[in-house]
Amino acid sequence: MLNRLQDVFASLQRNDVRYLVIGGIASVLHGVPRATFDLDILIDAARDNAQRLLDALLAAGLGTAALTTAAEILANEITVFRDRVRIDVQTSTPGLRFEDAWSRKVEMRYQGQSFFVASREDLIASKRAAGRPVDLEDVRLLESGDAV
Numbered sequence: 001m002l003n004r005l006q007d008v009f010a011s012l013q014r015n016d017v018r019y020l021v022i023g024g025i026a027s028v029l030h031g032v033p034r035a036t037f038d039l040d041i042l043i044d045a046a047r048d049n050a051q052r053l054l055d056a057l058l059a060a061g062l063g064t065a066a067l068t069t070a071a072e073i074l075a076n077e078i079t080v081f082r083d084r085v086r087i088d089v090q091t092s093t094p095g096l097r098f099e100d101a102w103s104r105k106v107e108m109r110y111q112g113q114s115f116f117v118a119s120r121e122d123l124i125a126s127k128r129a130a131g132r133p134v135d136l137e138d139v140r141l142l143e144s145g146d147a148v
Helices: 002-014 023-029 047-059 061-066 072-075 098-103 120-130 133-144
Strands: 017-023 038-043 078-082 086-090 106-110 111-117
Touching: 002 047, 002 106, 002 111, 017 023, 017 047, 017 098, 023 038, 023 133, 038 047, 047 061, 047 072, 061 078, 072 120, 120 133
Parallel strands: 017 111, 038 086
Antiparallel strands: 017 038, 078 086, 106 111
C-alpha cells in the first residue's frame, strides 16, 4: 500500500500540508500485522491547510480532489477520496485533538519519502475511542508488545 502512496506523501510534503497518518496504516507502521486498503489521515482543520491538501491531492493525480472544496472538507468530519487509492480525510477523530497529536507526531520514512504518523500513544487513544473490534484488537497488540 505504501508503494502506491509515495507520490501522495511527496505532494503532501511539497504543499506543506499539516496531516497525520492514523487508522490501519498507522497501526501497520507501528508494527501491527494486518491488512488495510485505505489511507486515513487527520488534518489540521484550517481553511488554508484544507486548500493545500486539495492542491496536493490534485498534484499527485487524484482527480477526485477537484470535486470538492476546502469549505466542504471542513464542513464534514470525514471526506473520502476514491481514486487510484482510497484516502479518508478526517477533520476530527475520536480520542485526538490535532494540535496535541501534531506536537507528538512521529516522522517516518519509506523508500526515501518521509511522512507524519500519529504517535503510538495517540494512535492507541484514537483506536480505543473508536471502539470497533478491529481497533480494539490493534490496541491490544500495540499495548501488549506483540506489535512487531
